[in-house]
């Protein structure tokens with residue numbers, strides 16, 4: 385199976401490395417930035433997004449989307465807000481798509497899988513998601529992910545193609561569940577960073593992870609996700625990872641917000657993506673539409689809009705007491 389990758393950021397590059405390790409076929413990596421294409425092909429390094437990692441010889445970068453049409457499956461790794469435009473330009477027909485971005489599209493409130501189905505109606509869709517810092521995956525450190533696809537045959541072929549001694553895909557048929565965990569955890573990671581930045585302590589962080597998971601579960605169930613998927617690698621697993629480390633861009637954004645810095649300043653001029661900043665407002669809207677309470681998400685939205693951290697935290701802590709199972 386010849387794999388193509390759409391997106392030459394840190395995760396797309398690390399996944400190209402995964403595909404190179406998992407099989408002998410060449411891997412085509414489409415990058416938007418010509419300097420990324422040039423440095424991968426000439427030096428085997430993506431200096432802009434994944435520095436200091438030597439990439440496999442079988443990875444060939446290109447700036448031409450049309451070259452992806454020769455592939456048997458495509459890993460879609462553009463940021464969530466750009467998936468629609470990139471897939472529209474790529475016009476990949478019925479080639480299977482493995483969606484690896486984590487987010488919800490602003491405006492349409494669609495999960496990335498829903499966007500892909502709307503743009504590429506004939507393409508089978510899978511989702512790859514889980515606790516995966518790109519630099520660790522690229523370095524070959526042990527990693528496990530959820531690989532969700534309704535078509536059992538395609539799921540098995542993709543899993544076998546991408547698996548290696550250091551990369552273990554766990555199969556699922558719950559596509560929406562795998563997507564929702566990844567999208568919601570980014571917003572919760574921002575909130576956990578705020579706890580760190582504001583110096584609220586480790587008890588508060590653990591409480592936020594647990595109550596955030598309750599929030600993820602309420603929203604996921606309302607959108608058709610299964611509870612066991614949300615409790616797996618793509619949900620709770622990724623939530624724990626990104627809520628515990630400054631390697632997470634979302635957590636780091638939250639640290640800055642918790643220290644009282646403005647979101648605009650923290651997001652200005654950054655080349656890398658903190659998906660939680662874009663997902664939070666649309667997730668809050670989608671939750672209201674579904675009649676689901678998401679107080680932590682609402683708090684992140686207020687902080688991104690410039691509210692003072694002390695006031696937002698005080699409001700969260702002043703909410704009425706309730707049953708834990710609610």
Ligand SMILES: NC(=O)c1ccc[n+]([C@@H]2O[C@H](COP(=O)([O-])OP(=O)(O)OC[C@H]3O[C@@H](n4cnc5c(N)ncnc54)[C@H](O)[C@@H]3O)[C@@H](O)[C@H]2O)c1
Pocket residue numbers: 391392393394395396397415416417433461462463464466470484485486487516517518519655656657659
């Ligand atoms: N980095 C990780 O460790 C990691 C792990 C798992 C999932 N993800 C997810 O992968 C997705 C991509 O993140 P990343 O870390 O590879 O990106 P990145 O932050 O390393 O780089 C930014 C990417 O955005 C692209 N981009 C910017 N503007 C664009 C536009 N207008 N149209 C198309 N693309 C544009 C750039 O070309 C680049 O590929 C995100 O949804 C992220 O949540 C990242």
Ligand SMILES: O=P(O)(O)OC[C@H](O)CO
Pocket residue numbers: 486514515516517518570573622625626631632633634635657658659
């Ligand atoms: O750096 P973050 O916060 O985008 O997290 C990267 C991955 O999603 C971790 O699984």
